[in-house]
Amino acid sequence: MTALPSEMTAIEITSFGGPEVLKPAKRPLPVLGEGEVLIKVAAAGINRPDVLQRTGGYAPPPGASDLPGLEVAGEIVAVKGNVGAWKVGDKVTALVAGGGYAEYAAAPAPQCLAVPKGFDMVHAAALPETFFTVWTNVFQRGALKQGETFLIHGGSSGIGTTAIQLAYHFGAKVITTVGSEEKAKACRDLGADLAINYRTTDFAAEVLKATDKKGADLILDMVGGDYINRNLSCLAVDGRMVFIAFLQGAKAEVNFAQVMMKRQTITGSTLRPRTVAQKAEIAAELKAKVWPLLDAGKVKPVLYKTFPLAEAAEAHRLMESSAHTGKIVLTV
Structure with missing residues (x-):
């Protein structure tokens, strides 16, 4: 040696x-x-x-x-x-x-x-960082299953491009948010069914529209801030929301009655x-x-x-x- x-x-x-x-x-x-x-x-x-x-x-x-x-x-x-x-x-x-x-x-x-x-x-x-993070939060903690609808914010990021591919290959319907049409196309090419430009479109309304008002079964969020209540509004009954970062802040005022009524789960982790x-x-x-x-x-x-x-x-x-x-x- x-x-x-x-x-x-x-x-x-x-x-x-x-x-x-x-x-x-x-x-x-x-x-x-x-x-x-x-x-x-x-x-x-x-x-x-x-x-x-x-x-x-x-x-x-x-x-x-x-x-x-x-x-x-x-x-x-x-x-x-x-x-x-x-x-x-x-x-x-x-x-x-x-x-x-x-x-x-x-x-x-x-x-x-x-x-x-x-x-x-x-x-x-x-x-390692993105695959460990996505696996533990999306599949272990978030329990994503085949046939479920998965919303991932920041689809063009390292986490996002990893999450889109893995969710697609394990049989989920994937929706993501992006900041440009170029990034939207990149995400669709990776397996996203729908890529929403958050700069021009209300992502929560689009998620409800794409799911016949059912909402997403799982949301992976790294944004926080005013996304928190918007996420809850388009999270399905028995849906799960997993936080991994707070690029826009970790605090929000939340009406937990809707969480109770829809039996939603809010969780998160650091690796x-x-x-x-x-x-x-x-x-x-x-x-x-x-x-x-x-x-x-x-x-x-x-x-x-x-x-x-x-x-x-x-x-x-x-x-x-x-x-x-x-x-x-x-x-x-």
Whole structure:
């Protein structure tokens, strides 16, 4: 095995603020804990939580790296303790609680998955955060079933493009909201039955119209704010609403009488603070139910643009502009 260097290049958050606070720095290699693998990072995905962390709104959980980055792909170069079947030389993609924007990253072995057949490292790095998030919120917590109507806001985002594809392949009717006709077409091409331009159309009215006033059985929302009551108005009897972010605010005044009358369920989750054991359960289901779709080419991440690691600030500027469709990835 090639000797590992004593330090690496990583992207630090030098202070809370705009994209310009992301700067390259030299850091020691991560110290592995029991049951962890060290990955020589080839690519790392960019996600909205990274932006929140950079601005001071999403602190790393205790014990996690202070470096941003929640997903990586690369080659295992070291292991510590019981890491199951993983070994040095294996190519993996992994969910991490931080530290992805670097040349090396430590990951709990149960949060690693094999790079799907035919995937390069850039596309592999675009998988973990969105696929773990969608699987646990849409299929585990949201219990989406074949034949149900599913409304996903932000259909052109990394989460949205993943949710559309998986819901479509598991037999749901998919409705999404987008900000342009170009993004609407992209979502329809991925399997959405209906893409509503929220800038020009009342999405709640359109959902009721498309479902003969029944409403959506499941709504995945990352917007919050005034969307909360509008979501409830177009949520079906026995419908479920799952929150994963609040881009327009986490507070709203809600008349819960309608929730009671329609037996609606309101829930939500965050992924990053959950335990390794909990994330391992998600990984196991992904391996069994979703990775075969990736291996067969039936589902794939939508890649919008890549940036070199040193240009992480530019990648964040693009993320915040919302001009992209799909994923933004750093190459190392």
